[in-house]
Every structure is written in structure tokens, then in C-alpha cells.
Amino acid sequence: MPKLIVILGDQLSPALASLRQATPDDVILMAEVKSEASYVKHHKHKIIFLFSAMRHFAAVLRQQGFNVCYLEYASQPGIHSMTDAVQFALAQYPVEQLVITECGEYRLQQELLSWQTHFNLPVTMLEDDRFICSLSMFAQWASDRQQLRMEYFYRLMRRHTGLLMGSNQQPVGGQWNFDKENRKACPPDMLQIPPLTFNHAEITTTVIRLVNQHFSDHPGIAENFQYAVTGKDARKAFLHFVEQQLAKFGDYQDAMLLDQPFLFHSICSMYLNAGLLDVRWMCQKVEAAFKAEQVSLNAAEGFIRQVIGWREYVRGLYWLKMPDYSNNNYLNAQRPLPGYYWHGNTEDALYATGDQPNTGV
Structure with missing residues (x-):
């Protein structure tokens, strides 16, 4: 048939x-x-x-x-x-x-x-079994809870996958979450290790021309596109992150520096979300780097928490709460997004309206 x-x-x-x-x-x-x-x-x-x-x-x-x-x-x-x-x-x-x-x-x-x-x-x-937690598994976890805390869901995922787990179902290092060690401020003279970028063949250059023709009023500049577009290159990009960036990702994953847009982030979430990368493979590579003493525990745990914790949790919550979830407005936000949300010229736009820029203090 x-x-x-x-x-x-x-x-x-x-x-x-x-x-x-x-x-x-x-x-x-x-x-x-x-x-x-x-x-x-x-x-x-x-x-x-x-x-x-x-x-x-x-x-x-x-x-x-x-x-x-x-x-x-x-x-x-x-x-x-x-x-x-x-x-x-x-x-x-x-x-x-x-x-x-x-x-x-x-x-x-x-x-x-x-x-x-x-x-x-x-x-x-x-069923989309590329995710670790099925929607039915998430619904069962959520069914008898008054508060749907990501931390407790994350612990379930650690036990379910065995990632960074020791004997007797206890976490390696004696605690589940090393987030307190992931909030260091970057020294002002620290230089980022940029993510891997790619030159492209005719397929991508053809698509760039198409996007400029049909989506000219969308935000962004098409010509500086440098991302992977195949599974092979996406894996290269992620392995570059594991080998070159992950060691500092843990300490500085919440940090920001002017003129350094990436610091030590992988810039691989889009590859994962499109299917070019597999979440289990990614976490296994990160865990292996920790076991080989190439990265610290807070770096490995910090990354794994993002993908088997937050990513899986947000997906499960979305499907559990939809369609009403899309109309929730807990903070009663009413103001439309300003123009600089799209074009990125924040300082010019803020000064033009008399607002003060956020100094981060």
C-alpha cells in the first residue's frame, strides 16, 4: 500500500x-x-x-x-x-x-x-520519539503535582537517561544542579571562542537570493549567513563546541560582554530543533568530555540541564497547557513591541525616545 x-x-x-x-x-x-x-x-x-x-x-x-x-x-x-x-x-x-x-x-x-x-x-x-520525554510521560509526571517545577522534572530525566548518574541512582558529584557555579562574570579582557562557521554551496546561495526576493521586509541581512545546513556540518559545529568552548561555557553561560555576541555558547539549538542533531548524541559527547576530564562537572551538567531539562520541560508544558496557554498573560503586558526589537538599533532608538539604556547594573 x-x-x-x-x-x-x-x-x-x-x-x-x-x-x-x-x-x-x-x-x-x-x-x-x-x-x-x-x-x-x-x-x-x-x-x-x-x-x-x-x-x-x-x-x-x-x-x-x-x-x-x-x-x-x-x-x-x-x-x-x-x-x-x-x-x-x-x-x-x-x-x-x-x-x-x-x-x-x-x-x-x-x-x-x-x-x-x-x-x-x-x-x-x-509519535516524535526524537525527544527523550514523550508527551504522555510528561502528562503523567504533571498529573499529581501542584507545582510543575523544572528542577524536579530534570531529575526525572537524569534518572531516565542515566546521564551524569553514579551508583544507586544518585547524581555524580553529590548534587543535581550546579547552577550557582554557572554565573561568573567574564573578565573584561576575555576573548570569546567563536562558534564554527561555514561557507556554502550553490543550494544555499540560491536560497539566499530567494529570501532576498520574497522576504525583503523581514529582519536581518541574508548575505552574512554562515551556519551549517547539513547534519554532517552540524555535528562538526557541535564537536567544535565540545572541544573548544564547553570548558568555559559552564562558568560563563550567563555572562555578557560588549562586542562578543557568542562568548562560549554552542549556537547549536537550531540544528537540534530542525533535526540535524540528536539530543542523546549531544549529551553523550558532553558526558564523555567530562569523564575524560576535559571539562568540569558544572560545564557538563550546565549544558545537559539545558537540553534534557529546560528544552524537554518547555515542550511538555506547552502541549499540556495548549491551546489556552497561548493566550495567557500573567504579567498583563499590553505595550506593543518597539521597532528596535526588530532592527536592533537599541541605543539610537532609546535615546530618540528619551529612555535610558540598560547598563546591566
């Missing part, structure tokens, strides 16, 4: 659940659509990154023998949403069912859930 397997822009993982079900008779659909690129004014770099990474991933799938239907942005009239893209693919290929891995956003998930009725075809939605 041939299937149409739909791969979204943040599902660029060879081990994706829906790809594990693929057979030579199936068709894999990937699409760059307006509704996903423009529902807010995404930074140009984000659009370049996702479109280029998608095109590179599709090329790999074709090399592996998969039948890929790839719709480039504005290449077909009338295709503005993922539903439109599926409609186009169904007109081209005789498939009998749709398969997709659950998506990461409530808004888009509702669109996906309408497909079975809309197309009158069976739709199989698979």
Missing part, C-alpha cells in the same frame, strides 16, 4: 519515525510554503537555514533511493500551506494513506489533524 510521507521543516532527521516506515513504493513530500514562512516575520537567517537544510536533506533522501516530491517556494501556483502541498502531491501520485510524525506546534498540528476528513484518506500520525 503506497504511502505519502510528509516531512516538515523541523523533521530533518534520518531516524524520524515516519521515515523508518518508508518503503520504495512510498512518496516523501517536502514543501516550502508561505503559511509557514510568513505567519510571523521570521528573521531572514531562519528562513535561509530551514529552506537550505530542507533542500540538502531532500538531496540525501534521493541519493538513498527514496522518491521525493519537493516543492520549492513559489514554484507552483496556488500552494500556500502544507494542506495545499499535500493536495498537489495527491494529484500526482496514487497513494492510499498519509503518514506524518507529530509536529512541534499546536497551530500546525490542528491543520494536520484535519487531513483525514479533508482528503478522505487514512492518516497515521506517529
